Amino acid sequence: MVEREVLLKVAEAFQQDVGYGRARLDTETRIELDLSIGDIVEIRGGKTTAATVWRAHPNDEGKKIIRIDNLTRKNAKVSIGDSVRVRKAEVREATEVVLAPLISEGQQVRFGVGIENLVRKGLLRRPIVKGDTVIIPGIALFGSSLPFGVINTSPRGIVLITENTRLI
DSSP states (O other): OOOEEEEEEEEEGGGTTTTTTEEEEEEHHHEEEEEEEOEEEEEEEEEEEEEEEEOOOOGGTTTTTEEEEEHHHHTTTOTTOOOOEEEEEEEEEOOOOEEEEEETTTOOOOOTHHHHHHHHHHBBBBBTTTEEEEEEEEETTTTEEEEEEEEEESSEEEEEEEETTTOO
16 A cells, blocks of 8 residues: 655644644645544655644645644744644554653752643544653643653654553
8 A cells, every 4th residue: 555645835823723733734635644533644844753643724625735733843943934744644643752851950849749740631542753842731830831852762752651551
């Protein structure tokens, strides 16, 4: 079977999509890649990352664009206006994910009891890849969101965090 792939231009995400790992794709692209809303796409720029498929705004139909937020663009190492290769992702459930808070040298952060459940809830069913940066809703430092780096995943590749994923 030949894997279908399209080249799309990166556009800015809508405000309501920021931080959720969404990729807005038009109908033609979804049909060409055999995608449904909620499926996961692999996005390849300078690096490979993944996002969840959402429906494009009617004004974006036929424009050959992918709307992704700043964090997803950084994870793919691309900017607005760049081209990326997009295809349906091969996704597996994560058995284990290692995360680390991305803080300045010399800073320390301690997490209390229950942090694992908060992280799991915030990232449940979100596609991640080793090397990605993620924001977990509900976790902040000095009033700003606290980014976490995805240090490792098991298995490798694009994975989804589930209720059974071991978080380290």
